Amino acid sequence: MPSITFIHHDTRAETVSANDGDSAMYTALLHGVDGITGECGGGAVCATCHVYVDDNWLGKVGTVGADEDELLEGVASERLPNSRLSCQIKITEALDGLVLRLPERQV
Amino acid sequence: MVATVTTASPHTPPVLSFGGGVPDDASSQPIVHLDVDPFAMDFFADPHPTHEVLRQAGPVVYLDKWNVYAVARYAEVHAVLNDPATFCSSRGVGLSDFAREKPWRPQSLILEADPPAHTRTRAVLNKVLSPAVMKQLRDGFAAAADAKVDELLERRSFDAVADLAEAYPLSVFPDAMGLQKEGRENLLPYAGLVFNAFGPPNQLRQDAIERSAPHQAYVAAQCQRDNLAPGGFGACIHARVDTGDITADEAPLLVRSLLSAGLDTTVNGIGAAVYCLARYPQEFARLRSDLSLARNAFEEAVRYESPVQTFFRTTTRDVEICGCRVGEGEKVLMFLAAANRDPRRWADPERYDITRKTSGHVGFGSGIHMCVGQLVARLEGEVMLSALARKVASIEITGDAKRRFNNTLRGLESLPVTFTPA
Numbered sequence: 001m002p003s004i005t006f007i008h009h010d011t012r013a014e015t016v017s018a019n020d021g022d023s024a025m026y027t028a029l030l031h032g033v034d035g036i037t038g039e040c041g042g043g044a045v046c047a048t049c050h051v052y053v054d055d056n057w058l059g060k061v062g063t064v065g066a067d068e069d070e071l072l073e074g075v076a077s078e079r080l081p082n083s084r085l086s087c088q089i090k091i092t093e094a095l096d097g098l099v100l101r102l103p104e105r106q107v
Numbered sequence: 108m109v110a111t112v113t114t115a116s117p118h119t120p121p122v123l124s125f126g127g128g129v130p131d132d133a134s135s136q137p138i139v140h141l142d143v144d145p146f147a148m149d150f151f152a153d154p155h156p157t158h159e160v161l162r163q164a165g166p167v168v169y170l171d172k173w174n175v176y177a178v179a180r181y182a183e184v185h186a187v188l189n190d191p192a193t194f195c196s197s198r199g200v201g202l203s204d205f206a207r208e209k210p211w212r213p214q215s216l217i218l219e220a221d222p223p224a225h226t227r228t229r230a231v232l233n234k235v236l237s238p239a240v241m242k243q244l245r246d247g248f249a250a251a252a253d254a255k256v257d258e259l260l261e262r263r264s265f266d267a268v269a270d271l272a273e274a275y276p277l278s279v280f281p282d283a284m285g286l287q288k289e290g291r292e293n294l295l296p297y298a299g300l301v302f303n304a305f306g307p308p309n310q311l312r313q314d315a316i317e318r319s320a321p322h323q324a325y326v327a328a329q330c331q332r333d334n335l336a337p338g339g340f341g342a343c344i345h346a347r348v349d350t351g352d353i354t355a356d357e358a359p360l361l362v363r364s365l366l367s368a369g370l371d372t373t374v375n376g377i378g379a380a381v382y383c384l385a386r387y388p389q390e391f392a393r394l395r396s397d398l399s400l401a402r403n404a405f406e407e408a409v410r411y412e413s414p415v416q417t418f419f420r421t422t423t424r425d426v427e428i429c430g431c432r433v434g435e436g437e438k439v440l441m442f443l444a445a446a447n448r449d450p451r452r453w454a455d456p457e458r459y460d461i462t463r464k465t466s467g468h469v470g471f472g473s474g475i476h477m478c479v480g481q482l483v484a485r486l487e488g489e490v491m492l493s494a495l496a497r498k499v500a501s502i503e504i505t506g507d508a509k510r511r512f513n514n515t516l517r518g519l520e521s522l523p524v525t526f527t528p529a
């Protein structure tokens with residue numbers, strides 16, 4: 001099982017194991033990781049699953065689609081070049097060890 | 108209300124008794140028939156005990172009164188919502204099957220559509236109601252909520268339904284749509300009609316349709332481009348005609364979707380939240396001590412009361428739900444409200460708990476049709492609850508809460524309350 005580390009805004013780190021094929025958002029909710037709200041359940045509607053992808057992983061998580069790009073314009077915390085919606089990041093073995101930083105706010 | 112439970116004998120699988128053409132299959136589970144009318148006044152008065160009967164009876168039940176299958180447990184409701192290829196919306200999300208009966212109004216291009224048609228119209232509304240648009244609306248909606256609560260504090264005693272749950276959305280949503288000032292009194296009756304029409308041909312539905320002509324005429328006119336102010340949701344939908352995403356014929360119908368589903372739903376959502384906070388003062392106290400809970404307090408009210416109680420789907424093929432065979436072309440009724448209080452999914456489901464992890468509730472649906480206006484609803488709910496928490500010390504219920512009856516929506520007709528200022 002790939003593991004993902006979520007680093008909270010206050011620098012606290014939480015490492016959880018993910019099921020292959022689940023989204024990073026779903027993994028966070030499943031393990032009760034606060035800091036990802038995921039109000040729309042991964043429907044790419046709400047932009048409350050915002051994460052900053054660690055620079056070392058940016059090349060591996062895929063690219064931002066047009067719809068995601070538009071949604072990212074609505075995130076509550078600052079949008080940065082490494083901003084992603086975690087419901088659009090699908091976990092695979094290749095992402096074992098992925099590091100995602102959580103923004104200050106989701107709404 | 109007493110529900111009589113009759114389990115069909117295993118030798119005559121009930122699925123065979125109503126023209127489904129499902130082959131006899133010894134491995135499939137018998138489906139329990141229930142003598143429950145979930146569109147009757149006595150049911151509406153207190154649906155929760157019957158919801159429990161429905162959940163307990165099995166993963167799928169059959170309601171003889173209206174000849175429909177029904178799911179009331181969380182797992183099955185969620186599964187049906189998330190399999191739109193098998194459980195379609197294009198044959199109507201009410202009892203009426205559009206394959207057999209003409210819809211009472213031109214079919215919705217989003218709610219009553221399946222992929223790929225749905226995908227295209229949904230993308231348009233997603234953009235019109237996006238998080239970025241909510242950011243722009245936020246301050247105005249919050250200021251209007253503050254002003255409304257200030258005004259109610261002056262009055263101290265009032266009706267929390269008409270003067271708050273209805274008045275607040277009416278003070279922000281029609282302007283956000285870009286509607287003209289005249290005729291807005293048609294909006295709530297029109298929405299009441301739409302949500303009654305998803306139900307069976309009972310008195311509620313018939314009365315609503317009989318009285319519908321003026322409201323339908325109003326809505327049809329307001330959906331036209333010329334009647335919608337620039338910058339509003341309505342104009343933004345019409346602008347998508349220019350970019351080629353939709354046709355000029357489609358735009359008014361998509362505006363109609365927001366007029367149908369965008370007001371009465373939030374009225375009942377905010378009404379539910381105020382009713383919860385008035386009944387559970389400890390939760391109101393928690394909210395007052397931590398304003399950041401406002402958004403979740405609203406979300407939990409949507410789970411707890413489920414303003415939208417039910418929707419239907421129609422099967423596109425023979426299917427097995429949790430071992431129960433359902434034939435092609437059958438209506439399946441989803442009890443969103445029962446799923447939202449299913450003890451199989453929720454700890455202490457009968458408790459209104461503003462710190463509950465609400466994610467996964469189906470009050471806004473789930474999957475591809477999950478409410479496209481959910482961000483508008485949450486914005487209204489959050490800023491209103493935040494205003495109440497900052498300005499009001501206590502909400503006291505000072506008279507009988509009267510229920511409003513609708514085939515799909517759950518909410519109150521009136522709720523006399525008194526506010527004590529903070």
Ligand code: HEM
Pocket residue numbers: 196200217218219229236364365368369370372373375376377409413414415418443469470471472473475476477478479480481483484
């Ligand atoms: C608390 C308030 C609300 C509740 C409880 C609610 C509930 C729902 C539910 C359960 C669905 C799913 C329908 C299905 O699966 O067949 C839905 C869809 C929809 N809602 Fe809402 N809603 C609310 C507010 C709004 C608002 C404010 C708008 C418009 C601004 C809106 C517009 C729509 C539309 C157009 C759809 C159809 C989406 C689609 O089929 O893709 N709703 N809503």
Ligand code: FES
Pocket residue numbers: 025037038039040041042043044045046047048049085086087088
């Ligand atoms: S969970 Fe809503 S956009 Fe990701």
